[in-house]
Amino acid sequence: ETGVTQSPTHLIKTRGQQVTLRCSSQSGHNTVSWYQQALGQGPQFIFQYYREEENGRGNFPPRFSGLQFPNYSSELNVNALELDDSALYLCASSLGPGKANYGYTFGSGTRLTVV
Amino acid sequence: AQSVSQHNHHVILSEAASLELGCNYSYGGTVNLFWYVQYPGQHLQLLLKYFSGDPLVKGIKGFEAEFIKSKFSFNLRKPSVQWSDTAEYFCAVNGVSGGGADGLTFGKGTHLIIQP
Numbered sequence: 001e002t003g004v005t006q007s008p009t010h011l012i013k014t015r016g017q018q019v020t021l022r023c024s025s026q027s028g029h030n031t032v033s034w035y036q037q038a039l040g041q042g043p044q045f046i047f048q049y050y051r052e053e054e055n056g057r058g059n060f061p062p063r064f065s066g067l068q069f070p071n072y073s074s075e076l077n078v079n080a081l082e083l084d085d086s087a088l089y090l091c092a093s094s095l096g097p098g099k100a101n102y103g104y105t106f107g108s109g110t111r112l113t114v115v
Numbered sequence: 116a117q118s119v120s121q122h123n124h125h126v127i128l129s130e131a132a133s134l135e136l137g138c139n140y141s142y143g144g145t146v147n148l149f150w151y152v153q154y155p156g157q158h159l160q161l162l163l164k165y166f167s168g169d170p171l172v173k174g175i176k177g178f179e180a181e182f183i184k185s186k187f188s189f190n191l192r193k194p195s196v197q198w199s200d201t202a203e204y205f206c207a208v209n210g211v212s213g214g215g216a217d218g219l220t221f222g223k224g225t226h227l228i229i230q231p
Contacts, residue, residue, distance in 0.1 A: 004158075033218050042119075042205050043159075045218030056216030090159065097216055100209050101147045101166035104219065106159040 004107035006091050012113045013081050019112060021076040023091030026105045031097070032074040033104070034066060035090040043090055049074055050097055078112075086114045117142040119206050121222035128196055129230050136191040136225050138206030145211040148189040149219065150180055153203040162204075165189065166211075176200070201229045 005024045013019050025032050031050045035043035045058035049068035063079040072093070078085055088111050092104040122137035140146065150162040163174025170182040180191045189206060203226050207219040 035218070035221075040223075042207075042221030042223045043219070045220065048216055048218055050216075056218055058218060092159075092219075100211070101164065103149065103161050103164050105161075106151075108158040 004091055004093050004105050006089075006107035006110050008110060009108070010111045010113075012115060015081055015083060015114055017081050018077065018079045019081060021078075021089050021091075021110045021112070023074045023076070023093075023107060025072045025074070025091075025093035029093035029095055029105065030072050031094045032068055032072065033092050033094070034074070034076045035092065036060075036085075037088040037090055037109070039087070046076070055097065081114045083114050086112060088112075117146075117208060117210065117217075117220045119208055119220050119222035121204075121206055121225050123225050124223065125226045125228070127228045127230065130198055131195050134191070134193040134196045134200075134227070136204055136206075136227070138189045138191065138222060140187050140189065140206075140208045140220075142187075142208060142210055142220075146208045147211060148180075148182060149207040150174065150178070150189070150191050151205045151207060151221075153205065153224075155202070159205070162191070196227075196229050198229045198231050200227060202227060 033048040034046040037043040048056040052068045065077045067075045088109040090109045091107045094104045118141045120139045148165045151159045165172045165182045173179045205224045206222045
């Protein structure tokens with residue numbers, strides 16, 4: 001079975017710009033969640049998508065938005081980039097609501113640097 | 116709001132030493148508990164998880180963890196570490212009632228270095 005793949009692996013953007021990160025879920029997984037991992041910190045939950053709808057969100061402002069497509073892949077969009085948005089962005093896929101005990105499969109992440 | 120606290124940010128051990136990494140969580144309900152490992156340059160990998168039943172769970176690579184509900188703890192253990200266990204270890208929790216929609220709450224991680 002294929003794992004979670006993310007693209008690009010590295011990205012440099014200028015403050016104020018917009019960025020789109022992409023994620024393909026593991027085969028058989030229909031739910032995708034996104035996390036931000038700042039240097040030296042644990043990942044922080046941004047939001048989760050199930051059936052192409054956002055069904056859970058962490059403490060992130062509206063300029064963080066996402067999409068999920070019929071093939072369960074997902075995008076994370078960040079508008080009006082700030083220096084503090086520099087981080088590793090992780091995508092995780094899972095079996096869906098009510099099955100969180102089965103765990104999450106993580107991708108290798110996208111390293112975003114905002115200058 | 117749920118939170119996870121990992122007691123040690125950096126741990127240095129010699130090969131063959133025993134390991135215990137502490138994890139405490141705060142959550143007002145039933146939880147699923149996880150330990151993830153991140154080897155240098157690699158993605159997060161699931162070591163083990165607890166969601167019900169026997170509070171002593173065994174994972175990959177000889178790791179185990181014990182859920183103590185009264186202490187809100189889920190400590191990770193390994194009787195004899197190897198140099199290849201050098202990595203970042205994360206404890207994580209999510210609430211059962213939310214169906215997982217509230218995502219995983221992670222601790223800040225423990226950087227484990229095993230000296231040959």
